[in-house]
Amino acid sequence: MNKHILKIEESALIIMQKHLENTWPDEGCGFFFGKDGAVRTVTAAYFVQNVKEGDKRRRFEISGLDYIKAEQYALEHQLDLLGVFHSHPNHPALPSEHDLKQAVSFFSYIIVSVYDGLKKELTSWRLNEERKVFEQEQVVFVEVPI
Amino acid sequence: MSKVIIPTPLRKFTAQTATVETSGATVAEAVQDLTDQYPDLRKHLLDDTGKVRSFIRIFVGDEDILALNREETVVENDTVISIVPAIAGG
Numbered sequence: 001m002n003k004h005i006l007k008i009e010e011s012a013l014i015i016m017q018k019h020l021e022n023t024w025p026d027e028g029c030g031f032f033f034g035k036d037g038a039v040r041t042v043t044a045a046y047f048v049q050n051v052k053e054g055d056k057r058r059r060f061e062i063s064g065l066d067y068i069k070a071e072q073y074a075l076e077h078q079l080d081l082l083g084v085f086h087s088h089p090n091h092p093a094l095p096s097e098h099d100l101k102q103a104v105s106f107f108s109y110i111i112v113s114v115y116d117g118l119k120k121e122l123t124s125w126r127l128n129e130e131r132k133v134f135e136q137e138q139v140v141f142v143e144v145p146i
Numbered sequence: 147m148s149k150v151i152i153p154t155p156l157r158k159f160t161a162q163t164a165t166v167e168t169s170g171a172t173v174a175e176a177v178q179d180l181t182d183q184y185p186d187l188r189k190h191l192l193d194d195t196g197k198v199r200s201f202i203r204i205f206v207g208d209e210d211i212l213a214l215n216r217e218e219t220v221v222e223n224d225t226v227i228s229i230v231p232a233i234a235g236g
């Protein structure tokens with residue numbers, strides 16, 4: 001099977017990267033938006049608070065209200081809510097057991113490894129609902145001329 | 147009547163419809179009407195005993211129904227009900 005392709009526009013990448021570097025050594029998180037299709041294109045992103053009580057260095061959680069706002073943002077801007085991004089501080093950009101357990105179908109899950117406050121690797125994953133496994137997406141970065 | 151916002155991951159069960167008008171005076175009745183309209187949605191919202199699944203939360207306006215009267219929370223004509231998947235990880 002061919003890999004899903006996720007195109008990420010530079011402006012959205014910068015928003016995700018800056019936030020995840022700033023929240024290091026805690027995990028940061030947020031939503032991204034764009035157009036779904038044979039190829040998904042991410043054109044917008046914003047971060048939200050990691051409301052996990054306890055170990056924010058190893059866990060993240062997004063509030064229900066922030067989720068509702070993300071769906072509203074998508075409807076208002078006529079975009080698709082494509083998925084969730086989060087960081088792995090000082091850990092590789094591979095999905096954890098907890099990521100898999102909590103994963104929702106349809107969404108792309110972008111994971112960014114951040115070592116000592118600097119982005120190292122960005123990967124993206126989509127849940128295969130039948131097999132209960134993550135499939136890695138092919139990530140393509142696109143520069144948008146101003 | 148109340149309006150239910152379907153989360154993006156569940157729209158494949160509502161023919162890509164984002165908002166559904168439902169009848170009923172409580173959240174439970176609205177969910178019942180919703181799953182009557184879109185039967186494929188049922189098993190993604192409710193477990194075998196008819197309870198809301200543990201990874202799904204339901205909000206009435208800005209409030210989690212767990213902080214209100216749960217499934218018996220009363221809804222009015224202009225009430226917005228949101229179905230919210232729990233988003234978390236490690």
Ligand SMILES: [Zn+2]
Binds near residue numbers: 099
């Ligand atoms: Zn993770």
